Structures are given as C-alpha cells and as structure tokens.
Amino acid sequence: MKFIITEEQSEKLNHKIKSMVNKYGVEETLRLFDYNKDIIRRTYQDNPSEYLNQFNDLSMVEKDNVIYYVDEDDMPLFQFYSDNTNKYSYNNVHRIWMFFSEIIGLDYEEIQDILKNWLEEVYNIKGLTPLPLVMTLPII
Numbered sequence: 069m070k071f072i073i074t075e076e077q078s079e080k081l082n083h084k085i086k087s088m089v090n091k092y093g094v095e096e097t098l099r100l101f102d103y104n105k106d107i108i109r110r111t112y113q114d115n116p117s118e119y120l121n122q123f124n125d126l127s128m129v130e131k132d133n134v135i136y137y138v139d140e141d142d143m144p145l146f147q148f149y150s151d152n153t154n155k156y157s158y159n160n161v162h163r164i165w166m167f168f169s170e171i172i173g174l175d176y177e178e179i180q181d182i183l184k185n186w187l188e189e190v191y192n193i194k195g196l197t198p199l200p201l202v203m204t205l206p207i208i
Contacts, residue, residue: 085111090122094167108171116172120186123164129207137191142206146187148196157193158201159183165200 085108088097094108101107112119123145126137133151136144146159159165168179183198 082111086118089119093163094171105171109173112172116168116174117182117186119167120164120182120190124190126191131207136207138207144203144207146183146198147201147203148193155196157183157187157196157198158203159198160203161200162202 085097088100089108089111092100097108098105123137123139126139126145129136129138129142130150133149133153134147135150136147138144143163144160145164146157148157164183165179168174168182169176174182180198184196187193187196187198
C-alpha cells in the first residue's frame with residue numbers, strides 16, 4: 069500500500085520530527101521511530117546545519133584556560149583553549165558530530181565545514197578547526 073503525502077503534510081511532519089529531535093535528542097527520536105535513520109535524514113536533507121539551531125543559545129564558561137559552551141544542564145557542546153595554544157574547537161561527539169556522520173552521512177571534512185561556519189556565524193568564533201571529542205561530564 070502506498071501513501072501519498074502532500075507538501076503541506078510533509079512540512080508538518082518534518083517540523084514535528086525536528087521538534088522531537090530538539091526536545092528528546094537524536095537517540096530517543098531514533099528509538100521512537102524504530103531506529104530508522106532515514107526518517108531523520110530526510111527531515112534535514114535540504115539543510116543539515118539546521119540541526120545546530122537548537123544549540124544557538126549556549127552559555128560560555130571559562131575554566132582552567134579552556135572556554136566551554138554549555139547547555140542549560142552545564143553539559144559542554146564545544147570547547148577551545150582561551151590562550152590560542154592550538155587552533156581547534158573540540159565538539160561533542162555524541163550530540164553534534166555523530167548526527168552529521170551517522171544520521172546525515174557526511175564525511176569528516178563536510179562536518180568540519182558545517183561546524184566552522186556555525187561557530188563563525190552564531191558565536192563569532194573564527195579560525196578554529198572543529199574536531200570530535202567525547203564530552204560526558206557537566207562543567208561545574
């Protein structure tokens with residue numbers, strides 16, 4: 069049996085899926101859709117960087133020569149050294165990097181380009197090369 073979905077219905081469905089991803093996270097949304105990555109991939113296919121909009125209001129915390137950008141639970145989403153000892157930003161592998169690699173299917177350089185543009189446009193952070201990093205502890 070085939071279903072025909074109008075463009076308006078498709079837009080509404082995409083909006084609902086994006087809301088679920090923002091509210092519950094990628095892993096929980098995947099679980100709710102029986103781990104069907106295609107549903108989320110199709111939702112973001114026209115603009116994968118739109119996923120990052122949910123992280124546009126992070127708070128900055130500086131601790132021990134490292135600048136962290138954290139969410140409302142003080143969980144770091146990305147970090148870099150404040151003294152410019154290197155030119156890298158370290159991005160949360162579970163909440164940011166894996167979305168682009170595992171769900172969307174982008175390669176390493178494509179992910180770096182998206183994150184570099186996002187850091188510049190949203191946080192005015194320039195000249196850093198994004199890298200994945202496992203971040204699990206809140207910044208206190």
